[in-house]
Amino acid sequence: MIKKSLFLAAIISQLTISCSSDDHSETTEQPLNEEMYLCSFDLRNQIPDVHAQNNKTAKSGSTIESWTGWKTGQTIRIKFLDGDVTDHDIVKRIAVEWTKYANLKFEFVPATENADIRIAIIQGAGAWSYMGKYTNTPQQQKLPTMRLGQVSKSFNEEAARRTILHEFGHALGLYHEMKNPTSTIAWNRAKAYKYFDQYSQEEVDRQIIEKTDINRTNYSKYDPLSIMHYYIPSSITLDGIGVTAQNDLSEIDKRFIEKQYPRDLKLSLYPGERLDRNNKLSSPNDNYSLFVEVNKLKLYNYKDCKQEGEFLANIKFNNFTSTKEYLEIIGNKLLLYKGSVPRTLFEHPNPLFKIDYITLSDSGKINLISQGILQSSIEMPK
Ligand SMILES: [Zn+2]
Structure with missing residues (x-):
């Protein structure tokens, strides 16, 4: 039995969406291009605990904005630090799908202008993103807030969607779905550490396995279909239940982000x-x-x-x-x-x-x- 839920980073004392319906889920394993999928350095933009304390009594609607830094209805300026026009066009086409549901606008600006989200295509390794709005001072303008890799290289629509939608989900404030407080993944830790051996055990715990504090997150029911979920092979769980790779926003992803940035x-x-x-x-x-x-x-x-x-x-x-x-x-x-x-x-x-x-x-x-x-x-x- 798997409980479904999805959550979004926010500092709230009240959970606005909290579902508890039960669901049975069968999964099959499928091959995955891990390099395109895993985020190496997500969640760098964690807020200090003192900030959470200060917002204990705030309402969810406003605190989520103060945490992620994005205001509902705002235009987010985005630029590419490198890569060519083919990469840029793929990213623009796919990323904008979030704004069908979130009341936000994406404006892609030239590399010479200031931007909130700064995408590296070539420099660095892996795919990752800061969570929410990060500093965009003039000194920061050449530093990436997101890395996507060269999506046009041996182009695969599914892999590109998986990476781009996932990383933009982080940019809008979404955590990894495996960390949902109501997730019921029965991790076999020893096997999980081995499977994710490109990361330290501490990183695997922090980014993949450990559940997020319910007092610091806004979440709905655990959703194995979320774009924010990793592919989990059944061989690294104790009950043999894995999670398939996703290439699209799930129904709950869409409805949840609508609630966080409402029209x-x-x-x-x-x-x-x-x-x-x-x-x-x-x-x-x-x-x-x-x-x-x-x-x-x-x-x-x-x-x-x-x-x-x-x-x-x-x-x-x-x-x-x-x-x-x-x-x-x-x-x-x-x-x-x-x-x-x-x-x-x-x-x-x-x-x-x-x-x-x-x-x-x-x-x-x-x-x-x-x-x-x-x-x-x-x-x-x-
Ligand atoms: Zn991620």
């Missing part, structure tokens, strides 16, 4: 508006959100950290992933579009009836309001 809540959808890939509808208690992803309208439960329902779009005539989905109210109907092809989710029998707006209830149902009255409530299919 303003959208509580209603009106005729003439669309719920598309750029926004989402939230319940007033913020426990649920409704949003579109490829071919689907999805309902996510933040409290239990899981998807709770979905409607499939009508993809019979149009199943290209690039064709956009959106939810729209038209007269007496609530329609889920895939390109120009709608699927009717609700239709009032009277064609003259007008839906004024929809909301998402605190229990995750889609409420249809007309003339100030709740006319119907739709429960999403599981």
Whole structure:
């Protein structure tokens, strides 16, 4: 039995997301290019304990910003210290995926300008990143805050995604998922030290095995699918359960980073508006959100950290992933579009009836309001 969770570095006295659902997880082993995947020197930017003490009574929403240094909604300036345009383009294309979910913007600037994140492609060894914002004084401008390696060399999309998304996760404040306070990895320490023998035992303990103090982290349920998790072969655990390598942001990665760098809540959808890939509808208690992803309208439960329902779009005539989905109210109907092809989710029998707006209830149902009255409530299919 594996408990799932994910956590983000922050100094908080209250845990805003804390899930405890149980899950069974089977893993299979797969080969991995370790050099591309392991971070050699993560977590250099640990904050001193005195800082944590000073923030004991602060609320989570603001302390996470003060810890990581990034303010929700801000533009983070990023530059490359070396590497060529091919490397740069790969990094830009993949890294920006975090900003689909986090309310942050990435601006890539020339190497001559000041930047918050400074990426070394060639100099140094391994892949690593500081956590959160690091000093960006003029003297620091030639020193990297992240190293990625030459991603264009014998290019492999999966390996590049694994490294780039992982290191940018650290830059946004995420710890290694293995260190989640609720992780249940049954380490065989002797074998783990041997497996990670390019590092000292102290480094393996600190960066991979030891769980993070719950008073200094904000976390949700342990998530073996997180991009922040290392590949763990079953041969270095006592119970024979390993963790496969990940190349993408997991569902929990996406929803968790959304919570840490939130956009303003959208509580209603009106005729003439669309719920598309750029926004989402939230319940007033913020426990649920409704949003579109490829071919689907999805309902996510933040409290239990899981998807709770979905409607499939009508993809019979149009199943290209690039064709956009959106939810729209038209007269007496609530329609889920895939390109120009709608699927009717609700239709009032009277064609003259007008839906004024929809909301998402605190229990995750889609409420249809007309003339100030709740006319119907739709429960999403599981
Ligand atoms: Zn790492």
